[in-house]
Amino acid sequence: MKPKSNTLNRLLAVVFLFMILGIGCSSSGKKPFLTPIIPGVGLAEISDPSQFPDFIDDYDEETLLRSIDNSIVYFNRIKSYPGVFNSIGFSPGKQIETLRFFREGYLRCKNSQELNRFISENFRIFQAIGKKYAGEVLFTGYGTPIYDGSLTRTATFRYPLYKKPADFKQPYFTRREIEERNLLKGNEIAYLKSKLDAYLIHVQGSGQLKLPSGEKAYIGYGANSGHEYTSIGRLLVMDGKIPEDELTLSTLLSYFEQHPDELDYYLRQNNRYIFFKKVNHAIPHGSIGVPVTAMRSIATDKNVLPPGGLAFAVIETKRSRIASWFHKKGQVEKSFIALDQDTGSAINTPARADVYFGIGDEAMHKAGSLNTYGKLYYLLKR
Numbered sequence: 001m002k003p004k005s006n007t008l009n010r011l012l013a014v015v016f017l018f019m020i021l022g023i024g025c026s027s028s029g030k031k032p033f034l035t036p037i038i039p040g041v042g043l044a045e046i047s048d049p050s051q052f053p054d055f056i057d058d059y060d061e062e063t064l065l066r067s068i069d070n071s072i073v074y075f076n077r078i079k080s081y082p083g084v085f086n087s088i089g090f091s092p093g094k095q096i097e098t099l100r101f102f103r104e105g106y107l108r109c110k111n112s113q114e115l116n117r118f119i120s121e122n123f124r125i126f127q128a129i130g131k132k133y134a135g136e137v138l139f140t141g142y143g144t145p146i147y148d149g150s151l152t153r154t155a156t157f158r159y160p161l162y163k164k165p166a167d168f169k170q171p172y173f174t175r176r177e178i179e180e181r182n183l184l185k186g187n188e189i190a191y192l193k194s195k196l197d198a199y200l201i202h203v204q205g206s207g208q209l210k211l212p213s214g215e216k217a218y219i220g221y222g223a224n225s226g227h228e229y230t231s232i233g234r235l236l237v238m239d240g241k242i243p244e245d246e247l248t249l250s251t252l253l254s255y256f257e258q259h260p261d262e263l264d265y266y267l268r269q270n271n272r273y274i275f276f277k278k279v280n281h282a283i284p285h286g287s288i289g290v291p292v293t294a295m296r297s298i299a300t301d302k303n304v305l306p307p308g309g310l311a312f313a314v315i316e317t318k319r320s321r322i323a324s325w326f327h328k329k330g331q332v333e334k335s336f337i338a339l340d341q342d343t344g345s346a347i348n349t350p351a352r353a354d355v356y357f358g359i360g361d362e363a364m365h366k367a368g369s370l371n372t373y374g375k376l377y378y379l380l381k382r
Contacts, residue, residue, distance in 0.1 A: 033133040037088050042304030042350025043126040043378060044133075053314050053377060055119050056112045059295045059336050067296035067339045068103050071308040072096055074288045074341075082307070089124070089380055090306040098123070098310055098381040106337075119379065128305060128376040131351040137376045138352050139315050141367030142204050142299065142344070144284050144359040149209030150191045151217060157191035159198040160184075163222060164275040170226030174271040178225075189278055190219060196256055199267055202274040205345065206284040208359065220279035221345075227271035229346035235269055245318070249368020272345065283359075286342030294358035298376075299342035304350045306378060311338045313353065315374040333372075340378075 034044035046052060057064070075092040085091070105122065109115040119125075130136040150157035162184040173183055190209055192198045201207040205221040233252050236242045242251055256263050283291045286299065288307050298311060317333040344354045353376055357367035 034127060034129045034135050035133070036129055037126070038084070040304070041084055041088060042129050042301070043088070043306075044129050044135075046125045046127050046377075049120055052116075052120060052125055053312065053335070053375065054112070054332075055116045055312060056335050057115065057337050058334050061107075063293050063296045064106070064337055065103060067293040067341070068099050068310070070290040070293070071288075071310070071339045071341060072099050074290050074308045075099075082302075085306045090309060090378075094380065095306070095308060095310070098379065101381050102310055102379065122382055123379040124382055126378040126380065128300075128350045128353075128378070130375070131349075135375050136351065136373050139313065139370060139372060139374050140352075140354050141357050141370035142354045143357040143363040143367040144206055144208060145197070145200060145204055145364050146208045146210060146360050147192055147194075147197050147201070149193075149217065150212060151189070153188070153191050157193055159192045159195045160188040161190045161192070161198060161201060161219060161276050162187045163189045163277055168223065168275070170224075172225040172227075172273065174225070174227055175273045176268040176271075178273055179268070189276060190217060195267070196253070196263060201276075204364075205274065206276075206279075208282065216282070218279045218282055218284075219276045220281075220284060222275040222277040224275070224345050225271070225273040227273070229272040230270040231346065232266045232270060235266055247371060249364065252368075274345065286356075288341050290341060292341055292356045293339075294356060294363065295336060296338055297341040297356040298338045299344040299347060299354035299356070300340055300376075301347050301349055301352070302340075302343050303348075305340060305376075307340060309340045310379045311340050312336070312377040312379065313338050313355070313374060314376075315355075315370075316372055318372040332374075 037043055037045050075096045078092060081092050101122070105118045106115065109118055127135055128137055131138070148157075153160070165184055165187050172178075173181075178184055192201075192209075201219065207219045209217040209219065211217055233242070233247050236252065236255060237244045237247055242255060256266075279285075281291070286292045286297060287302065298313065312335070314335045315333055317331050338355070342354070342356065344352070347354065355367070355370060357363040357370075
């Protein structure tokens with residue numbers, strides 16, 4: 001009888017393990033896939049209040065109000081708006097009404113319970129369909145770096161940023177072709193100390209330069225070459241150089257500090273090239289032409305998500321390998337109201353969003369550390 005008892009005990013232990021890990025067949029509890037409200041739009045409408053997120057805003061009031069006002073400026077001045085969003089109710093007029101009404105209600109709410117009630121009773125809730133229509137959105141961060149630079153080439157500053165050339169059209173030449181054939185000679189607008197610094201401004205889309213005179217120069221996004229973006233960080237992961245769950249801006253910088261001979265090889269795997277222009281504003285402007293606000297502005301694919309729209313982001317804690325293996329979702333780390341005010345040159349899906357972190361080294365460090373999943377919602381007044 002003893003062998004049977006041991007077998008039974010082992011079986012019960014396995015069943016118990018499956019139960020506590022939530023991987024048994026009866027406990028999978030998968031939610032239904034999200035259905036886009038119309039084809040080509042990355043939004044599904046959520047009508048069941050039990051599926052609404054907990055609307056908790058983790059950041060300060062002043063930045064939110066400023067960002068809302070910036071989107072109102074955008075909607076007041078545009079003369080056209082993508083018809084696909086107009087057709088589902090996200091017209092400029094309706095979005096102005098939404099933003100003004102939300103602004104007033106937000107100021108009246110004394111706590112998260114009142115904010116949840118205010119939103120649930122007065123707004124239609126849409127969710128970004130995310131990856132494989134399951135609502136899963138990968139959040140990363142971006143910011144505005146500050147580097148030492150020069151407007152003229154010197155022995156110290158010799159890595160250029162270029163303006164859009166006169167013969168520009170998409171698709172333009174690849175990064176490798178541009179560099180090997182020196183195709184942009186004469187279009188230089190600034191120079192940096194490091195080739196990697198210059199590349200990182202390509203990734204961020206804008207930057208500030210501290211000039212030898214002590215003055216600052218501001219560099220903004222001009223255009224891109226039209227080729228698909230390839231992440232050099234992702235390539236390092238695929239090549240086994242950096243573990244996936246350790247990929248941050250800091251680890252990427254450290255890797256190339258230790259392996260400078262590999263930099264050109266990896267940079268030239270990214271065919272997309274960014275062209276810049278000198279701008280007069282210290283605070284960068286997003287793709288809709290208004291200033292972006294730290295932790296209040298996000299960048300998305302404007303072909304599938306509404307430009308300037310009022311959004312709510314839920315960002316989970318970074319998943320460990322064990323949690324990912326057992327398909328367990330992360331706990332909520334941050335949630336906040338945001339405005340969809342920018343476009344990432346590498347974002348072409350409703351399953352991606354970039355959060356703007358601000359200007360300078362600390363902002364860049366925090367932005368470079370964000371690489372995790374969550375959910376993204378949009379609000380529209382009933």
